[in-house]
Amino acid sequence: MLIKFVEKGQKKTVVFGCDFCHRVISDPSKAIFAWRVDRKTGAVLDGIIAVYHKDTCDAITLDNDNEEKPDRWLCEPLSRFPTALINGLGLTLESVQELLMECQPAE
Numbered sequence: 001m002l003i004k005f006v007e008k009g010q011k012k013t014v015v016f017g018c019d020f021c022h023r024v025i026s027d028p029s030k031a032i033f034a035w036r037v038d039r040k041t042g043a044v045l046d047g048i049i050a051v052y053h054k055d056t057c058d059a060i061t062l063d064n065d066n067e068e069k070p071d072r073w074l075c076e077p078l079s080r081f082p083t084a085l086i087n088g089l090g091l092t093l094e095s096v097q098e099l100l101m102e103c104q105p106a107e
Helices: 059-065 078-089 093-103
Strands: 002-008 011-017 031-038 050-053 071-077
Touching (some): 031 059, 031 078, 050 059, 059 071, 071 078
Antiparallel strands (some): 002 011, 031 050, 031 071
């Protein structure tokens, strides 16, 4: 997964890059994040997450129909990634809101 820390005007932010074309994902609604699972058991294999532009750079997921491969790719819209990350870090909505308030520039 390509993640970059960039400055946009006065704000510092994190952006995703496509693992296929390496361009910045400018619209998360037009991107996916994907991970490999065992075709038979559905178990997550290596846990590596890849990010792709949807419908242009995500050809890796098209190979899911190949029954000869031992694995396949599951994917979700990139817009759902923050929720998965927050859950994985054990954060709550309240703690995230507090963190956001701490990051706001003083007026």
